[in-house]
Structures are given as structure tokens and as C-alpha cells.
Amino acid sequence: MTGRPEKHSLTLRGHRTSVSMEVEFWEAFRALATARAVSLNTLAAEIDATRPPDVGLASAIRVHILKSLKA
Numbered sequence: 264m265t266g267r268p269e270k271h272s273l274t275l276r277g278h279r280t281s282v283s284m285e286v287e288f289w290e291a292f293r294a295l296a297t298a299r300a301v302s303l304n305t306l307a308a309e310i311d312a313t314r315p316p317d318v319g320l321a322s323a324i325r326v327h328i329l330k331s332l333k334a
Contacts, residue, residue: 266285268283268285269285269286269289271283271289275311276308280320282307282320284321288325292324292328307320307324310327
């Protein structure tokens with residue numbers, strides 16, 4: 264584990280945004296998108312559309328990954 268978050272840019276509904284997560288979460292996020300045959304941007308937009316307004320996108324992605332792995 265690197266411990267240091269990496270920042271990556273995503274496009275959500277035509278707008279660029281940056282998300283910082285640890286390398287392991289990026290790897291799991293990519294694997295989940297690949298398994299669903301969707302792009303990272305598409306998966307991030309789906310997560311963004313359902314997250315509560317007081318929850319950051321990176322946190323919502325981490326929780327989505329965890330729930331997917333537990334399912």
C-alpha cells in the first residue's frame with residue numbers, strides 16, 4: 264500500500280473534476296468499471312448521481328467499491 268492518494272481527472276456530465284484516492288482504490292475502481300463494461304467516467308457519474316449531497320465523490324466511490332466487493 265502506498266498510503267498516498269493519487270489525483271485523477273474525471274468528466275461528469277461534461278465537467279472535469281479531480282478525485283483523490285489511494286492506488287488500491289483506483290485499481291479496484293478500474294476493475295469494477297471493466298467488469299461492468301463501462302468507462303470510469305460513466306461509473307463515476309452513476310455514483311455521483313446517487314450520492315448524498317454531504318458526501319464527497321471520492322468517499323462515495325470508496326463506499327461503492329466496498330459494497331460491490333461485499334456483494
